[in-house]
Amino acid sequence: MNAPIASASADRLRSIADHETGAYKWYVAAVLGLAHTIAVIDRFVMVLVTEPIRAAMQLSDTQLGLLQGTGFAILYCGFAVPLGCVADATNRRNLIMAGLSLWSLATIAAAFTTSFETLFATRILVGMGEACLIPAGMSLLATYFAPANLARGTSIFGLGANFGYGFAFLGGGAILAGLQASGGLALPGIGRLEPWQGIFLIAGAAAVPVLIMLLWLREPPRRPGSAVEKGMAAQLGAMREGFGYLWANLRSYAPFLLIGAMTAVTGYAMTSWSSSLFVRVHAMSAADAGKLIGLIGVIAGPLGTISGGYLLDRLRGKGVAGAPLIIMAGGAIVALLTAIGVGYAPSLPVAAAFFCLFIFESTFVLPSLYVGMQLLTPDRYRGVAASFNMMIYTLAGLGLGPTAVGAISDHLTGSKGLAEAVVIVEVAMVLIIVPTAWLARRRYDARMRAAAA
CATH class of the missing domain: 1.20.1250.20 (MFS general substrate transporter like domains)
Known part of the structure; x- marks a missing residue:
């Protein structure tokens, strides 16, 4: 048989x-x-x-x-x-x-x-x-x-x-x-x-x-x-087991998830309003703004992703505590500075240069976001952890970032109202991400070693 x-x-x-x-x-x-x-x-x-x-x-x-x-x-x-x-x-x-x-x-x-x-x-x-x-x-x-x-x-x-x-x-x-x-x-x-x-x-x-x-x-x-x-029942049971593990260790995951969620907000707060910024602040047409944003995205996006992965490997190889958190904290600061540059640049070429740096930064932090969650998690739960991380990242980034900028912009006046709204959101994210990353970096490393063991 x-x-x-x-x-x-x-x-x-x-x-x-x-x-x-x-x-x-x-x-x-x-x-x-x-x-x-x-x-x-x-x-x-x-x-x-x-x-x-x-x-x-x-x-x-x-x-x-x-x-x-x-x-x-x-x-x-x-x-x-x-x-x-x-x-x-x-x-x-x-x-x-x-x-x-x-x-x-x-x-x-x-x-x-x-x-x-x-x-x-x-x-x-x-x-x-x-x-x-x-x-x-x-x-x-x-x-x-x-x-x-x-x-x-x-x-x-x-x-x-x-x-x-x-x-x-x-x-x-x-x-x-x-x-x-x-x-x-x-x-x-x-x-x-x-x-x-x-x-x-x-x-x-x-x-x-x-x-x-x-x-x-x-x-x-x-x-x-x-x-x-x-069957589906067995798969749902495995999913419940994975979420149970995440819940039982939520105190260890919470700082990373918070930083990842706020990192998503820094990215989407700018990218979702990028076309409107170039139209309202720099007097471009929607078509020309789209072509400029697309050209920058095709060039700066892949370069940022590759560079971010390389730096993460280098920092981890040198034993830097909480390397993914440090990279995301640095990315938040760069996001703020470049957002100011895009909104308040004296000319369109300068604004485009700052936006290029912003796109580079927003993709630079992605390897730390994805790999960082995997390093915290034992192998058998990594699929559930990755799905949960993606859900939190997207819900915060797309659900909060664009809407927060729009709600603030509606209460501001003048031609720079939208630019001011973007900067306000970026400042708020920096004030959350940087101190949280600094305080959580050593606990992150301890949790990572426990997961590996």
Whole structure:
């Protein structure tokens, strides 16, 4: 009775080995990277057209902040961990296709909204759809790639975020300029759409080629004893065990989670309002601002990520206590100084230079945020810890950062009101992050050594 079972398990392991050594895995990584690109484009396209939407719907800065961050973050954070469990117990390719279809259709629907309430609803659906991508995508990559080259596959997936940010602004800015020059987008049977409406429509439709490529992405065989065989109940039980561990050690995790959350606010407070800052303070058009932001993002973003990972390894190698916390504290100070530079620069070139430094800094701290959480956690709980860290980071960054800036800006007057609001938020983050990091760095190291043991 056991021989057929053993033979089937051996055949499955050989099939898994074939997936790990074949060239097809690079196609998987490339398609997942493209899906990541589309996700980030649809996430940030709202920032590109903030000012045209503000004029068309007569919205306040508080409402714009809710649209840029909170609307997206609500279901993105709420569904991230549960969908991670679903990814471990179902067909991951189909889950990604369903999520991609949902968020791209929601982006298209945003083109036809006429009020804050309906536009906010579409942003909620975008967040819900995108919540499945990272858990399911990382699960697929871990199956297709052997440990020896998993980092390379993951880097291709991660590059999608950098390209998505750049294309959302650089390509989106060029398309917006073209639509403004032609007076909008004419559609048979619908009529002429405003340029900002055309941007949403084009961004959502960009998902179609990726959906077609996903049809050729095969769901690989699961390892014997995986969650798909044990069932959802077993996977949910493992998740509860992981969260139980985090809760039992919350005093050790709390300083890192607080610093990570406030670090997210420093980044999104500026990036979510970057287009509006260049339009209101430096008199650029929304299209030109988008092209400038996109160009800076494509160049400075990857350089910051690579440099941040290198410095973290160097500091840890030299035994610097709480190295991830120190890097995030330094990043908060740089974020404040560069935010002042962007808002109060005497000329556009100087403001662009400061924004380039800000983007470099905001990606520089990311390796410390991700790796720092993993170093605190035993291996068997790292998946749950990573999902929880991502949830806290996104909820604080997107849920609080843009809305806080908008709410403060509504109570300030003058052409520099938005710039002042950004600086006020950055100051508040520095006052939280820096002393917390300094006080927690040695306890962090002690906790890290305990987790390793």
